[in-house]
Amino acid sequence: MPLKDYLRETEVCCGCSCCKFIPLEKIKTERYSYACPSVAKYNFNTYAAFGRLAFLKYLADNSLEYSDKVLEVIYNCQMCGACDISCKYAMDMDVLEPINEIRIKCVDDGQTLPVLDKLVDNMRKQGTMVPGAKVKRGEWASGLNIKDITKDKVEVYFHVGCLTSYNKDMSKVAKATVDLMQKAGVNFGIAGENESCCGGRAYQMGYKEDFLKQAKKNMEMIKESGVKTLVTGCADGYNAFKVLYDKFELKGSLEVLHTTEYFARLIKDGKLKPTKKVDIKVTYHDPCRLGRLGEPWIHWKGEEIGRTRIFNPPREFMRGTYGIYEPPRDVLKSIPGVKLVEMDRIKEYAWCCGSGGGVRESNPDFAKWTARERIAEAESTGAEAIVTACPWCESLFGDAIKENGNALKVYDIVEILNIAI
Amino acid sequence: MSISKELYKALEDVLGPDNISEDPVITYSYVPRNRAAEKATGMSTPMFEAITLPENTEQVQAIVKLCNKYKMQYKAASTGWGPYGNPTAPGCIRIDLRRMNRIIEINEKNMYAVVEPYVLYATLHAECMKRGLNCNITGAGSNCSALPLAAHANLGQLSVSGSWGERNLLAFEWVTPDGEIVKAGSFGSIGEWFSGDGPGPSLRGLIRGDGTPLGGLGVYTKAAQKLYHWPGPSVFPVEGVSPQYHSPVTPNFMIRYFHFPSAQAQGDTMMKIAESEIAFILMGFNISMITSNIATSNYEERELAKEYLHKVQGPGCVIILAGNSPGDFEYKKEVLQQIVEAEKGKSLDLVEDPRNAGGYIWRWTRPTGSIREVKFRANPSGIGAGMLSCSAEPYPLMYKYVGTMVMDKMNLIKRGLARLESADPFVLQLVENGHGGHGEFMVEGYDNPESRKAMETLSNKVIETGVNGCYGVPTSTWGDRLHDMFGPRASNYHLWLRKVKKTFDPNEASECSNYISGKEKPGDQPIKGFSSLSN
Numbered sequence: 001m002p003l004k005d006y007l008r009e010t011e012v013c014c015g016c017s018c019c020k021f022i023p024l025e026k027i028k029t030e031r032y033s034y035a036c037p038s039v040a041k042y043n044f045n046t047y048a049a050f051g052r053l054a055f056l057k058y059l060a061d062n063s064l065e066y067s068d069k070v071l072e073v074i075y076n077c078q079m080c081g082a083c084d085i086s087c088k089y090a091m092d093m094d095v096l097e098p099i100n101e102i103r104i105k106c107v108d109d110g111q112t113l114p115v116l117d118k119l120v121d122n123m124r125k126q127g128t129m130v131p132g133a134k135v136k137r138g139e140w141a142s143g144l145n146i147k148d149i150t151k152d153k154v155e156v157y158f159h160v161g162c163l164t165s166y167n168k169d170m171s172k173v174a175k176a177t178v179d180l181m182q183k184a185g186v187n188f189g190i191a192g193e194n195e196s197c198c199g200g201r202a203y204q205m206g207y208k209e210d211f212l213k214q215a216k217k218n219m220e221m222i223k224e225s226g227v228k229t230l231v232t233g234c235a236d237g238y239n240a241f242k243v244l245y246d247k248f249e250l251k252g253s254l255e256v257l258h259t260t261e262y263f264a265r266l267i268k269d270g271k272l273k274p275t276k277k278v279d280i281k282v283t284y285h286d287p288c289r290l291g292r293l294g295e296p297w298i299h300w301k302g303e304e305i306g307r308t309r310i311f312n313p314p315r316e317f318m319r320g321t322y323g324i325y326e327p328p329r330d331v332l333k334s335i336p337g338v339k340l341v342e343m344d345r346i347k348e349y350a351w352c353c354g355s356g357g358g359v360r361e362s363n364p365d366f367a368k369w370t371a372r373e374r375i376a377e378a379e380s381t382g383a384e385a386i387v388t389a390c391p392w393c394e395s396l397f398g399d400a401i402k403e404n405g406n407a408l409k410v411y412d413i414v415e416i417l418n419i420a421i
Numbered sequence: 422m423s424i425s426k427e428l429y430k431a432l433e434d435v436l437g438p439d440n441i442s443e444d445p446v447i448t449y450s451y452v453p454r455n456r457a458a459e460k461a462t463g464m465s466t467p468m469f470e471a472i473t474l475p476e477n478t479e480q481v482q483a484i485v486k487l488c489n490k491y492k493m494q495y496k497a498a499s500t501g502w503g504p505y506g507n508p509t510a511p512g513c514i515r516i517d518l519r520r521m522n523r524i525i526e527i528n529e530k531n532m533y534a535v536v537e538p539y540v541l542y543a544t545l546h547a548e549c550m551k552r553g554l555n556c557n558i559t560g561a562g563s564n565c566s567a568l569p570l571a572a573h574a575n576l577g578q579l580s581v582s583g584s585w586g587e588r589n590l591l592a593f594e595w596v597t598p599d600g601e602i603v604k605a606g607s608f609g610s611i612g613e614w615f616s617g618d619g620p621g622p623s624l625r626g627l628i629r630g631d632g633t634p635l636g637g638l639g640v641y642t643k644a645a646q647k648l649y650h651w652p653g654p655s656v657f658p659v660e661g662v663s664p665q666y667h668s669p670v671t672p673n674f675m676i677r678y679f680h681f682p683s684a685q686a687q688g689d690t691m692m693k694i695a696e697s698e699i700a701f702i703l704m705g706f707n708i709s710m711i712t713s714n715i716a717t718s719n720y721e722e723r724e725l726a727k728e729y730l731h732k733v734q735g736p737g738c739v740i741i742l743a744g745n746s747p748g749d750f751e752y753k754k755e756v757l758q759q760i761v762e763a764e765k766g767k768s769l770d771l772v773e774d775p776r777n778a779g780g781y782i783w784r785w786t787r788p789t790g791s792i793r794e795v796k797f798r799a800n801p802s803g804i805g806a807g808m809l810s811c812s813a814e815p816y817p818l819m820y821k822y823v824g825t826m827v828m829d830k831m832n833l834i835k836r837g838l839a840r841l842e843s844a845d846p847f848v849l850q851l852v853e854n855g856h857g858g859h860g861e862f863m864v865e866g867y868d869n870p871e872s873r874k875a876m877e878t879l880s881n882k883v884i885e886t887g888v889n890g891c892y893g894v895p896t897s898t899w900g901d902r903l904h905d906m907f908g909p910r911a912s913n914y915h916l917w918l919r920k921v922k923k924t925f926d927p928n929e930a931s932e933c934s935n936y937i938s939g940k941e942k943p944g945d946q947p948i949k950g951f952s953s954l955s956n
Contacts, residue, residue: 015453016564016792017500024543024563024789025659025666030524033544043440043474043519044447045501051450058449069444089663090792092719314720321662348663 003060003105006098010053012091012309019049019083019095022349032344032377035082037352037370046073049083049095056098059105066111074102075113076366079204079357080288081320085348088319092309096293103206112206116358120207123214127196131361133166138192140164140171144178147189149225154189156181156262157227159241161234162197163391169398170391176418177233177259183421184271188231194221200240200289205358215240215250222254233259233414235390236356238324239289246297258290259414260389264327267334274420277337282416283383284328284340285374285397286350287390292320320348328389331413335420341381343374351377353393360396371400375408385409387416424470424514428491432473432514435483440474440520447472451515452507467508469496469515476520478594478602478642484516485640486600489928496932497640499538499566505573505635505899509934516640524548525643526614532648533591535614538568538641546787547656555651557583560848562791570641573632574809574896576859578785580852581695581703583649585809587631588853591617591645595628598639598926614645627921631809631894637936638925652745657783664717668779673744674701675754676782677773678711679766680737684824686764687736688816693760694740695816695855699753701743702785705816705849708733711769714790715777722793729771736846737769741782807848807861810893815858819849822892823860829879830864838875840865859896881906899935905942 021027022035034040039048046055052073058064077099084096106112119129126133140160149157158177164170181188199214218241222230232238235258242256257265266272286292300315325347332340345351354360354370375397378386386408388394397410424443432441442448448468455466470493475481481497488495497516498506506515522539529552534545542556543563549556559565560577569575570593575586583589592606592614603624607613610621617625628638652673659668670676681687687705694700704710709726716722742757744750761768772781784790810818823846833839848861864879866872884903887895888910898907908915915937923939933939 010453013453014502014792016502016562018564018792021541021543021564023663023666024541025657025783025787027541027543027547028656030540030544030548033541033547043517044442044450044472045517045519046447046450054450054453055446058445064445064449067444067446069442070446073446085663090790308723309719310723311720314718317718319664319717321665323662325662 001097001101003056003098003101006094006101007057007060008304009093009095009098010057012093013050013053014091015050017048017050018089019087021086022082022345023086023089026349028344032351035086035345035349035351037080037354037366037373038077040373041366041369042076047076049087049099052077052099052102053095056102059102066106066109071106071111071113074106075116075358075362077357078288078352078354078359078367078370080352081293082288082349082352085292085320088317092315092317094317100204100206103204104208105206107206107208113358113362115362116205119358119361120202120205120210123197123199123202123210128162128166129197129201130162130166133162135166136193137165137195138190140174141178141190141192144175146178147187149189149191149227150194150221152189154187154225154227155229156186156188157222157225157230158188158190159198159230159232159234159237160190160195161232161237161391163395164234165195167391167395170395173233173391173394173412173414176412176414179418180263180272180414180421184266186266191221198234198237198240200236200244201356201358203240203244204356211244212248215245215248219245219250219252219254223252228253229255229257231257231259231262233389233391233412235287235290235294236392239293243293243295243297258294258324258327258389260290260328260331261324263414263417264330267331272417272421274335274417276420278335278416278420279337280385280416281339281341281383282332282385282387282411283343283378283381284332284346285343285353285378285386285388285393286325286328286347287388287393288350288352288356290328290389291323291325291350292348294324295320295322323348328413331417332387335416338416341383343377343381345377353388353390353396355392355396360392367396368400368403371396372404375400375404375406379406379408383408385411387411387413389413424493425491428487428493429471431487431491432471432484435480435487436473436475440476441471443471451517467510469508469513470511471514472517473514474517474520478596481516481596481640481642482600482602485596485598485930488514489599489930492928494930494932496636497538498636499568499571500541500564502561502565505935508932513932518640521642527552527554527648528614529554531615533614533645534567534648535643535645536567537643538566538571540567541565542567542572543787543789549648550651550653551655553651554648555579555583556646556648557585557589558788559586560788560791563787563789564792567646568641568644569646570629570633570644573635576809576850576852576896578702578704578788580850580859581700581854584647584853586633587629589647590625590629591615591647592621593617593628593644594642595624596640596642598931599928608645617645632896632898634933635899635935637931637933638922639931650745652743653786657787659783666780667776668783670775670779671782673747673750674782675742675750676739676778678706678737678739678769678771679761680733680769681735681764681766684736684820686766687738688820690760690764690766691738691851692814692816692855694757695851697756697760698854699742699756700740700854702741703738703851704785705736705738705846707846708737710794710847711739711772713793714781714784715771716793725771729769733769734767739772739785741785807859807896808887808893809852809857809859809896811857812893815855815893816849816851818892819858819860820846822887822890823849823862825886825890826862826883829882830862833864833875833879836875838866838872840867858893861896901938901942904937
């Protein structure tokens with residue numbers, strides 16, 4: 001949708017500042033009251049959704065010219081969607097969508113950051129946005145005797161994801177996932193060298209056309225394979241396949257599940273039985289694109305009636321209500337010995353890890369600052385480990401912990417589950 | 422006009438390069454562009470010349486002194502919900518107080534809190550609840566600044582038991598318009614915050630009255646406010662995922678919405694409840710305020726309002742009881758029952774339903790539903806206005822005032838100049854257990870010149886009706902025109918206010934379009950022996 005089509009959202013914004021904070025009734029402490037990393041770090045209103053919508057008006061009619069500062073503001077945002085949730089507690093308007101659209105306009109206008117261009121170029125050439133990916137995509141699976149969905153008939157396609165495939169520190173998560181599926185007797189396969197980036201992160205950065213190319217390419221392969229269910233452990237991939245592909249009507253009837261949803265289901269059905277005790281006190285970090293941004297896309301076509309934002313037909317806004325919050329917790333609770341303690345900011349109003357929207361690549365200091373904020377919050381619970389369900393979160397937390405010398409450990413849920421079975 | 426390189430450099434030296442900007446992408450995002458007004462007037466929305474982000478009082482002082490030196494106006498604001506923080510013309514910089522967001526002290530023994538301007542009420546309230554304390558919160562919402570000098574009148578849902586800003590303000594720290602740091606009240610003499618009036622200089626009457634200068638008289642950098650006893654939990658057990666939050670009813674708490682066969686019965690009930698001192702929260706609300714506080718979308722709100730509009734017998738009020746003990750709770754319930762029965766009040770099932778009641782309690786206690794309450798009504802082409810009265814019978818007085826104004830509003834609706842939105846009365850409440858009353862009404866206009874003109878005329882009439890009818894103090898006396906209209910009827914206070922502004926702001930540095938200017942006007946002569954408020 002062109003930027004000018006979001007002008008109505010900017011008029012509806014009443015400037016209440018709620019986009020900066022977690023939902024007000026959830027504020028328990030002074031320390032952890034912010035929802036938006038961007039305004040918490042850079043302070044000017046401009047960095048909050050309120051400010052972004054305010055300058056959108058000027059970008060839409062080209063009365064704000066591009067400059068280094070404009071691009072710095074636009075790209076210093078993880079697109080985590082926390083603002084969107086806090087706003088929509090009381091408002092009927094789109095917040096994250098117009099902010100994403102600003103980036104799409106930037107790409108259309110050739111106003112991008114060289115570091116992001118390079119990443120997307122890498123995706124165009126190699127099918128991944130992991131910088132410096134030199135090894136083969138399926139190398140981690142060598143010797144594991146896993147079926148290939150492009151050759152074998154399987155029920156479940158395990159989409160491994162770029163970071164898990166290429167980062168040697170993260171391939172342990174892929175191996176644990178495979179181990180668990182094999183223990184449960186699932187007929188599954190991977191795409192190996194044919195797997196390609198979901199494109200979700202490119203979309204967050206504004207490269208819509210590149211995203212669509214990836215989406216079409218992936219869905220073509222999936223349709224040819226005949227699989228009906230896709231399981232991924234990457235929250236970005238989950239959001240892309242389940243939400244974005246559906247937004248652009250490319251998903252069809254494909255069932256998309258996150259590993260935590262899938263394993264929670266297998267545990268409930270008795271196909272996986274965590275019996276070994278894992279004595280550890282953990283806190284769970286909700287990845288943005290599994291939690292608040294992991295809810296199904298709500299298709300709607302209609303018109304606004306009058307000025308009070310009543311729609312015909314009635315429109316349900318995406319407010320994070322149906323995100324994936326309980327399955328990861330159910331998995332953790334099923335493991336003997338694991339004690340789950342919660343942070344102040346959880347579920348739909350969880351603080352971002354810092355990795356999304358291209359920030360990790362374009363502004364690593366900001367990404368790590370955001371991660372350190374979360375690590376401090378995790379430590380305040382007394383947990384020994386922060387557990388998450390996304391390789392991007394795990395990897396950034398790991399880097400920040402290493403750099404800072406924290407004692408906190410970081411795991412993906414499947415790593416802990418695999419120890420228990 | 423733009424900021425000179427010299428001034429910018431001087432400000433940058435004080436704040437560091439990351440805490441000042443004149444880049445359009447920064448300045449444009451501080452003032453919502455009013456496209457309708459631009460179209461109607463052919464003028465651009467005024468913007469700040471630069472935005473500054475001071476971290477402490479000394480940096481605020483340095484900014485203020487530099488503005489005085491370089492003849493640049495400034496306007497300070499914190500959370501900034503409302504148009505008062507916006508510039509009205511070029512030649513003004515914004516002092517954004519976002520980095521001054523510390524709770525300085527919560528004194529449990531002496532029951533006060535000291536905050537910097539960017540502490541939210543939601544945050545202060547959360548910290549207070551943990552300590553068995555409670556603070557009055559401005560009715561606009563807990564997203565607003567907890568500085569008792571920032572939230573204007575600071576009247577809110579808790580005002581029946583927790584008073585309002587003018588009365589809750591204790592000691593404070595003030596950077597005057599020309600850059601002096603003033604420590605007032607006990608803070609000025611012994612460095613403690615417990616009193617606004619002494620020992621030490623008491624300047625409370627200079628820096629605020631019923632309202633505040635809205636950025637027109639320097640910068641308030643710290644202030645203490647009175648706290649109250651809190652008999653509830655340390656944290657409200659809010660469950661569910663946004664926006665479908667719910668909560669069990671807190672022990673020893675009860676909420677009801679009573680509706681009555683007549684306005685007289687409603688008013689009498691509210692006065693009796695206030696006099697018996699049993700209410701934690703007591704608000705005269707129309708039914709749309711009830712439905713807006715439970716709806717999770719505009720559509721749902723509209724449908725609920727339609728449904729419940731026909732389920733009430735007449736005007737109503739919300740009451741929340743908070744017992745300090747089971748015995749106290751039982752006593753309050755019994756008193757309430759007797760009062761309501763005598764006036765034939767009926768309880769609305771929507772609020773009494775235990776599935777909803779817990780949510781209603783925290784939405785009004787914190788308050789967090791206010792954005793949905795006001796979002797339709799607060800629009801650039803409409804007006805909101807209110808009155809505060811301290812008198813023997815404040816409720817009937819407020820009812821009459823709002824009723825009078827609503828008749829004018831209905832006339833505009835009939836003429837197609839205002840919208841019908843079933844939102845009257847927006848607020849009718851008693852404060853300090855009936856020592857005072859407060860009434861508000863709102864009007865939604867249209868984005869056309871005729872409607873705008875009608876709104877302007879009505880906003881004048883709001884003040885005229887209030888002061889000529891001796892209803893009380895208007896809570897929206899913003900700007901020279903309205904002060905000049907009200908002043909002659911209230912002991913010529915506007916002349917004194919103008920002298921205050923002139924004395925403390927000799928260079929007119931503190932932007933005052935929503936306060937009063939220091940420039941004497943042709944009509945600035947005392948009207949001896951006349952004050953309608955004292956008649």
